[in-house]
Amino acid sequence: MKYFKARWLPVAIAIAITVILDQWTKQLAIEHLQGQPDQFYLNDILRFTFVRNTGAFLSLGADFGPVLRTLLLEGFPAILLVALLVYIFRERRLNGWQVVALALIVGGGLSNIVDRLMLGHVVDMLHLKLFGLQTGIFNVADMAIMAGMFIMLPFAFAKDDEEERTEEAAPSDRETTAIQQSAD
Template sequence: MNPRWYRLMLVSLVLAGTVGCDQATKQLAISQLRDEPAQSFLGGVLRLVFAENVGAFLSLGGSFPRPVRFWLFTVVVGLVLLATLVYLLTSRRVGRLSVVALALVVGGGASNWFDRVVNDGRVVDFIILGIGPVRTGVFNVADVAIMVGVGLMLLAARREKDPGEHPGTAGPGSSPA
């Protein structure tokens, strides 16, 4: 198969899966969790609670004035996502693992960006994990995709740095996806 078509299909599948799963779970959160008390599962390890976040990760920047949040989280993030997608689709130096990693980051970012555009600058969050008093902030499926993508990018960078230590993996001189 033509490497460009393969990459386009791979990126399209990851983007569609990421955005689709995130938006579907957010719609469930809106319909089932809004105006309801938090629900606990697995002995309290998993909590589902409806929240809307006007900031970035862990509400960072949520206290910025509204125009600053708009320009930073909608305009700048939108441009960065678009530039990353163009790079992802056109660069010949990106291996398969990095393609999947960047597609997860772009998909998660795009889904949260879409929320901001259609929800007056707010992103729907609904998942909390933790044991006892040690808990995460509230997050969503898009945030998980972004974190998995970042983890895969770190793994890909390590593999490219030490290609001899990982037999069967693509190094910097191998053909990209």
């Protein structure tokens, strides 16, 4: 946990903001959307609708039995979030963007687990539809998870500094062939 001192504050802030904002918007949805017809905004692009999601993404797993659903939707994600936190504090190569991105993922996952533990389901309320394409119904926690993944995307395709240095230090195939030919 060498990087704990330097990273705990941004991680704690990102997780806290995510959980607080998500739980607040879910409470608003319970108070103002539950039992109400869908509300449309921005020329029907944004729709607010109240949904109790007992499954995971797009209600996957909603039909599982209670034990399997608890293991797959609460236990397994909790273990993954703890592992992700350990990774955040141990991995020396993470930059500030990556730390915040991973903290957003942890915060979103944590807030959805809180819903499952407290309510037995996740509250979803947002739905987008544009140019004939539409999303599933989601919440702020889901947006935080997706934002974290989006921020991490460029880093997933970037070469590691150590890999680049190794490639620069190693002779190319042409150089190796030229060296071998001159030695013959």
